[in-house]
Amino acid sequence: MATVPAAGVLGLKASFGFGDRTGLATPGHVAAMKEAGGGVLPMFAQQSIREMTRTGRTAVDVMGDAMRGMEHAKGGGYLGQHGADADHLKLPEDVDRTAAAGFTFFTIDPSEDVDTKADGYAKEELAGTFAAVRAEIPWVEKCVGKKVKLATGTVIDLNEEAVMRAAVKYGRAINRTVKLAEYIDAVNKKIGRDYEIELSVDETPQPTTLAEHWIIAKQVLSRGVKLVSLAPRYVGDFEKGVDYKGDLKAFEKSLADHVAIMEAVGPYKLSLHSGSDKLSIYGIFARVTKGKWHVKTAGTSYLEMLRVVARHDENLFRELIDFARERYDVDKATYHVSAEVKKVPAPAVVSDVKKLEQLYLERWEDVVAGKGFTEPGRQILHCTFGSVLTNPRYKAAIWAVVTAHPETYEDVLRDHFIRHLKALKGE
Numbered sequence: 001m002a003t004v005p006a007a008g009v010l011g012l013k014a015s016f017g018f019g020d021r022t023g024l025a026t027p028g029h030v031a032a033m034k035e036a037g038g039g040v041l042p043m044f045a046q047q048s049i050r051e052m053t054r055t056g057r058t059a060v061d062v063m064g065d066a067m068r069g070m071e072h073a074k075g076g077g078y079l080g081q082h083g084a085d086a087d088h089l090k091l092p093e094d095v096d097r098t099a100a101a102g103f104t105f106f107t108i109d110p111s112e113d114v115d116t117k118a119d120g121y122a123k124e125e126l127a128g129t130f131a132a133v134r135a136e137i138p139w140v141e142k143c144v145g146k147k148v149k150l151a152t153g154t155v156i157d158l159n160e161e162a163v164m165r166a167a168v169k170y171g172r173a174i175n176r177t178v179k180l181a182e183y184i185d186a187v188n189k190k191i192g193r194d195y196e197i198e199l200s201v202d203e204t205p206q207p208t209t210l211a212e213h214w215i216i217a218k219q220v221l222s223r224g225v226k227l228v229s230l231a232p233r234y235v236g237d238f239e240k241g242v243d244y245k246g247d248l249k250a251f252e253k254s255l256a257d258h259v260a261i262m263e264a265v266g267p268y269k270l271s272l273h274s275g276s277d278k279l280s281i282y283g284i285f286a287r288v289t290k291g292k293w294h295v296k297t298a299g300t301s302y303l304e305m306l307r308v309v310a311r312h313d314e315n316l317f318r319e320l321i322d323f324a325r326e327r328y329d330v331d332k333a334t335y336h337v338s339a340e341v342k343k344v345p346a347p348a349v350v351s352d353v354k355k356l357e358q359l360y361l362e363r364w365e366d367v368v369a370g371k372g373f374t375e376p377g378r379q380i381l382h383c384t385f386g387s388v389l390t391n392p393r394y395k396a397a398i399w400a401v402v403t404a405h406p407e408t409y410e411d412v413l414r415d416h417f418i419r420h421l422k423a424l425k426g427e
Contacts, residue, residue: 004070004077007063007084007104009196010041011228012269014291016421017043017085019298021055021385022305023062024402026069028413029301030078035414036421041081043105044070048088050334051298054386059086059101074410085296088200092183099187099195105228106184107198110173118169119206123161130164137171139219140164148214150260162211170201170212174219181225196228198294202273203336208232210257217265229294231271232258238274239337240299241362241382244281251281255288262292269293274336276300277362282423295424299382302389303361304412305402306381310357312408313401318347320394321360321377324384332383339376 086098236246
């Protein structure tokens with residue numbers, strides 16, 4: 001059997017992250033990549049520190065499972081170029097364990113230092129908050145008063161209030177990013193491995209303004225961060241497990257301005273987080289970014305695993321849904337979601353398991369019809385993965401079903417991700 005190459009850097013080429021919370025999904029991911037054809041490079045090993053904690057996995061587990069999945073996939077395995085995403089890194093020790101496991105794409109998450117209330121501060125409150133952080137932020141005077149005209153014709157007005165608000169909101173986050181990037185650089189130089197960095201600033205209530213994007217990118221690049229990808233918070237809603245919620249024309253117009261900043265300040269590519277199932281914007285995203293994009297998916301492969309359970313062990317599927325319904329209101333706390341348990345029928349009142357699968361998983365025909373996802377059940381299952389996978393009985397039962405029917409899991413994953421990859425290619 002041929003040897004799978006180690007993960008490497010992918011640079012500015014279009015790339016797609018296949019999050020796998022269980023370690024069993026890579027053969028299906030490989031099948032989708034092969035069927036979709038070229039033009040996109042994969043990251044088969046991708047998991048956040050938070051997800052590792054919730055699932056009881058280590059960075060070594062994630063990398064090892066992905067490499068074995070690539071090696072044993074049908075058709076001779078996957079022997080092409082691939083990356084490995086150490087997602088949502090916040091601390092040096094996160095870097096240590098992921099770098100040691102062979103990860104090459106380091107996603108910095110400075111969200112703990114982002115002031116998410118900054119957008120709502122009145123002028124006096126803004127001034128007071130700015131005074132408290134002013135000594136830590138050296139770039140304010142250099143930015144105030146600038147007007148940046150983008151290739152789209154849009155002008156970014158870096159007036160005093162806009163710059164102060166960006167400083168309050170992101171100043172400390174930029175500093176954290178630079179500090180952690182320096183640590184990533186030192187660790188990888190010691191190992192002797194090339195690497196690349198993504199910066200995630202998408203977990204905010206309000207979209208990233210053009211002024212904020214310009215300032216963030218300028219600052220991290222000027223301070224030596226090896227930035228290959230930036231994930232802003234785009235306009236509209238990017239909820240877990242459902243299609244994009246928002247005005248497609250407004251999204252495209254706003255994205256064009258973000259791309260213009262990327263081209264003026266970069267090079268780097270734009271990243272789409274919570275990218276699972278956002279088929280309605282994929283074509284726009286790939287076209288407007290001119291191929292300089294990264295899309296990140298995570299829990300959707302776990303949901304497809306539950307589809308295997310639905311098709312081979314109806315009683316277990318029903319029990320998992322009941323458990324998820326009980327856990328949802330607690331587990332959803334760290335997610336941006338809108339599903340309500342009361343809005344989707346309980347398993348006991350749905351006799352047809354195919355209908356139950358439809359209610360609690362996605363309905364692709366609605367996407368094709370341009371309606372988006374309408375059922376909230378999928379979010380309920382999505383947000384409760386940690387509670388399910390850390391329950392020894394449920395985890396063992398799911399594993400027993402899926403490992404007994406690997407061909408079903410591969411088939412549903414291939415079908416699921418073919419739709420993603422073809423949509424990104426405009427097909």
